[in-house]
Amino acid sequence: MARLNPHKGDVLANLDPADARLRQVFALIPQLNITQIDFLCLYIYSRENRQMRLMAVQNNAHITEHTYSELLPWIERHLSRNVDKAVYAPILNIPDCELQGCIIYPLLSNSGDILGIFFFFYRQALINPQGHVQELRHIALYAQTILQNDQFVSQLVFAQAVFNASQAIIKNPAPDNLIRVLRDYVFDGHITNCALGLFSPGISEIKQRRFESVQIIASWSKRFGDGVAVGEHIPIEFFTPYQTEVKDGAVVSLSDISHIKSDPNIPKGLRDIVNQNNVKTLNLLFLTSEQRPLGVMFLTSDDNAPPPAYEMQVYKSISDLLTLGVVVNELKRYLDNVTQGRSVILESVLEAVVLVTPDDARIFAYNQQFVKFLQAPPPDLRELCLWDILPMLRTEPPARDQLIHTWQSIPQRSNQIEEGEITLFSPENSARAIKWYTAPVYRTGLVVGRIFTFYDVTQERDALRFQHELWMRVSHEFRTPLTAVMGYSQLLQSYNDDELITEGRDKLKIIQDSTKRMNDMLRELLDMSQASMGETILMRSRVNIPELLHHVYDRLALQFQEKGQTVTILASSDLPSVLCDQRRIDQVVSNLMTNAIKYAPSNSHVTLTVRLLANDAQAPKHAPQGVITPCLMVSVIDGGVGVKADEVQKIFVPFYRTNHAKHVGAEGVGLGLAICKTFIELHHGKIWATPSTPKNRGGQFYFTLPLEPPA
Template sequence: MTETKPKKIVMNNPDDPDKPPLDIDWNRLLSTAGLSIITTDLNGLITSFNRAAEQLYGHEGQDLMGEAISRLVHPYSRTDHDRMVWVITRENRTLEIQMDHLHADGRALGVRVAGSPLHNPQGAVIGMMFISVYVGEQTAIVGALQQERDVLEAILETTNDAILMIDPEGQILTMNFQFETFFRLQRYQLVGQQVDALIEEIRGRPDLPSDLLNLVVTFGLEGTRSGGGDFQIKEPVRRIVVWYSAPVHSHDGVVMGRLFVFQDATRERELDRMKTEFLSLISHELRTPLTSIMGFNEMLMDGDAGELAVDALGFLDIIRLNAHRLRVLIDDILDLTKIESGHVELRANSHELIPIINDVVRSMRPMLEARKQHLTIDLQPEMPRIWADRERLIQVLSNLLTNANKYTLDNGHVELRAYVVEDESNLPKDSPRGITLPAFLISVQDDGIGIDLKDQPSIFTSFFRTEEVSRRQIQGSGLGLTIVKSFVELHGGKIWLQSEGKDKGAAFFFTIPVVRGI
């Protein structure tokens, strides 16, 4: 703790180090120099402040005597300042850093600061000298960037997702707090290191999932692939981790690195599993009583309990119809639950399309004939084999034909077509974009009650029923087309509707991509 105010500086004679040192009037030099010069003691308390410094910082030098020099340092540059002080006092070295200082009016000053130790004649460090040169407005930008950086960092650190980013040279750019806690890694050991250090660390830790390792290794640094998936962490508690990885591009399209995001999906998955289990249980519990209702009803109608009056038969038929409705509803809700939870497995195989269509048509004939509707079938001969889940495809076709039957008047016309579309010019006009070609194009067209233009956008939405359908008391759950759409999309196809409006009939088109060599 020296209180000596340096009055003289001892310098070696530049001409000859062996000659006696030069004597310089330090006070005079300090006060008249055109550069801002501030001296402090070893604690950083200001011991002198020259005129140029007064001008630069807007303070009266007298007011600052004995104050900490850190008062003049902008908070953004505190770390740089502390490092400088450390180098000067501990390493007895001079250091030059560009940083932000503060003007008396609070604005940031961009300065280039040279800090050096002051020695007593015995060569011991007794204080510090800071020479500042104003470098201008850069600081404002630096400050703004810094602020933005602080905001982003706050977001990064408080998000629930674990985030890891690696630059194209394989250096770990960032790793947030969640990543650290999620995988119990120490970021101070890893940030700034090559990704190999992370790979090494995961290899040596049996509690970390090998999937994490595979992920980092596989996606590595190259490639523009994005991807996602999930894996499990077994320790300390079993957790399901959903991950996503994508390259990060700068605004001008240069790859800046790769981002990995990890989320804890344990609870979500558990709820999902419970929902599926619950619905499966409900469905089982509903099917059991329905079996007796439908079975005994059928036996009564078949005369297993003796002859029945015509009225009684009529009533039983109503019970039969409604039990059937209930059954379809249960099946639809189950299908929808499976679709929504992503549990639908496609059992795709190679099939001949025409026999499948013929099977469906055969089962639909009685329905169509009951209403004297005319069915036209137009199938392209010699189509390639179709790669599809037969049951699902039958469900799609049956549903569209059932709709055509329901929403077409007696004596109406229904047309079923199937052919292969090779390129876009062969698609019907107003087809949606993004259809994978070549594809099978299957359409079911009718001249029925049509679909009001305002209802068309909602037609594939769950439980949606048009007013017209309710008014005409046509039965249905409003789930059929939602399910059909999901099944078509699971096959990589598209489904769409064309209807000129009410009473103009409707045409449903769907595609299933052609798979070669099956």
């Protein structure tokens, strides 16, 4: 059991160093204006042992070791429950407990799986728990985003493992090797057995779907090693309840297998797989090509709980990978059989694949994924020479010529294996990062062909590039205010008392402004993260929009005055109110007016206009399609350089910054307009900009708000 540190506010640091980023969440808490949290625990889900583990404790109120030990069973009970939203739980039936209430805040993945749980404890019972839940929202979202990023990285690692496994399977698709590859590359520690079965009498009967049984052809057991139940037949009647899953190539998870272990009528081959002490659940992965059943993978686990959503996705990936292995294996076995059968098999493979003869590189099998990368290909590629087809690849000529040179340099009937990366273009002309791989195809030890595969890694590359660019941009934007805070803090420390009185105020103002800038950027990041997860909740009320505009101007008036800018607000006194979230619309107007301050020149004029659009005919010509009427339309027009025609759409994309913004060195990470777009669209409104022209110069932004949310 982790022990309490007696120092107030100290975070337990006895676990994985990778958790240091989560400790930043604890460091953020004292900076927020929230109610004192007396005791705080954070548990995170460990995929290795599929359990919640204690990550950190923060003891702000010197809670005793006795209280902590008495509290642990209470925490464990709540860890075992399914929690999908923040709840308040009074602490009852714990004698002499110093704590009276707790807010339990789950941290969820995009698919709804539990990533972690916060326990926020208070000495006093909470009168308004929901208000405290809202206070803690940003803390939870910050931690949740960190855990989601870690999960995303894990998924990328798994994708790479699947790719490596697919290459190993292509090299040697024999069933025994296929099982070993999955065990070495893919399986988590809780997997106890796996077995591969093929529908019998064989692949030649697939079209007629005349099957009598599933025959186990390869297996592995954590306890007994290889070979358990190999050769056994499981009658086809066992799979009758799963006809739909067999047809769709789906995954079936059985958490109650006691009847399989004990029923003598259950086929012996299946009982051999599950009848072990360390087997608690059974998963059936049906392997299907073009809705034609190929086989079944049996996976058992030592965990009683059904697999979470993410693990079910993993199982589906394994199923696709196994299908690839089975397909390639059957392709080798029936290389001289019906040509149409080859194509059907290859179409089940996700990657682009082409197989050629070893001597003259004649194509004898391929799939449509490969055809998609060709420019104006002939109707049938079979019997054509690969070297005549490759010039049709949708890529730049130098890259294509280099690829052809590399492939042609491989000796005939060689066991040489090559891999590389190339940029290909889809039929829609979008660039795709493609990793290619080529290896010989064997039969009875002889090279009978060569396989070329193309694996699309665009998403992985884009994700890594986006993550890198995001951190680079955020780091760059935080560096300037952090430098100011650190520099002036050190300067203040060197002042004597008189200097602090005479010069300290100005330095503190700079520190305050820098801190506010960092806080604004952090708030934008949190708002964007919240919106991207669909977690933004609108608190609607009747709002007078002209009054809201005046309130925002009053708040920013000093900044306008410092630049000598004047502001005019034009609005009729009889405009109707709008049912909307006042805080979100306030933020939209504030962002647009702040942009006018930043980008319009000194001594310029800014005009804000509010008008009623009673019907579609009253909408301006430059308004986008889909404006819901009746609505109020707000415009913010300044005297700056405005937006270029080719940027009016891009400026609403997260992290995009115009060339002018970069040139003048304006603050921000490019999230302000993206947040405006998100909040307006949540209200079923529209937001847009019109380009600056010689006749209509300056920034021109518009948004609409329906008077009532659509039914």
